[in-house]
């Protein structure tokens with residue numbers, strides 16, 4: 562039985578960021594920790610930014626959710642990071658961590674993991690402060706709008722990140738391609754889009770609710786990003802081996818994509 566598409570109004574009403582974080586990202590036991598999505602993405606982000614080629618003024622993260630793991634390497638290479646999401650509660654949860662408010666999620670084991678990749682696990686508190694200083698704005702976004710940051714118009718960014726967003730926000734392949742065009746308008750020609758997520762997923766659970774996921778295949782992704790005006794610089798796929806949390810989500814693999822927007826694309 563296929564799950565109906567989850568409309569954004571339902572995200573706004575039913576998506577519980579705290580349940581999401583506890584289920585997927587809790588140190589040692591979260592499903593994205595044990596089934597290797599998180600370490601896979603963190604290693605790829607580390608490798609991507611440590612090469613030094615991707616740096617600049619502004620980075621926009623599209624559909625941040627309540628998460629900060631995606632900023633841990635990037636914060637060393639950009640002056641300013643703008644986090645965005647559709648739901649108000651995700652943005653509030655993020656703000657809680659950024660402002661060190663009581664009850665904020667504990668990201669320290671992911672932070673330590675990245676510091677270890679960088680060669681010094683002991684500097685994790687400094688890394689957290691660096692993320693807090695670099696993430697300067699939290700904005701509402703909607704990838705289904707031609708300007709996803711409407712009513713704001715921002716200058717085009719040097720780099721975009723997007724993880725686990727388009728597959729949740731888009732009901733079919735056509736909507737995915739449209740959303741990809743929409744976010745691409747926020748990126749400078751010659752800028753980089755770093756995209757990651759899961760393949761072969763039809764749903765994921767958060768608390769008592771199932772949420773729709775667009776079932777992505779590698780071949781579709783390659784075609785979609787090429788049609789949107791990108792050159793693929795790197796595509797990594799890691800099949801899932803730990804199937805103990807299939808009841809949470811039926812995804813088959815994690816992917817990481819490094820894309821460069823063609824110079825002649827406005």
Ligand code: U7K
Pocket residue numbers: 568569572581623624625626627646647648651702703704705725726728729730759762764765773774775810812
């Ligand atoms: C499988 C397993 C676990 C995505 C699908 C596959 C997750 C992250 C999260 C989130 C929006 C919009 C919804 C964003 C509606 C921008 C995605 C940001 C997980 C999976 C999968 N997925 S976790 O749900 C936590 O934070 N998103 C939007 C949904 C907000 C409309 C419009 N514009 N998201 N997703």
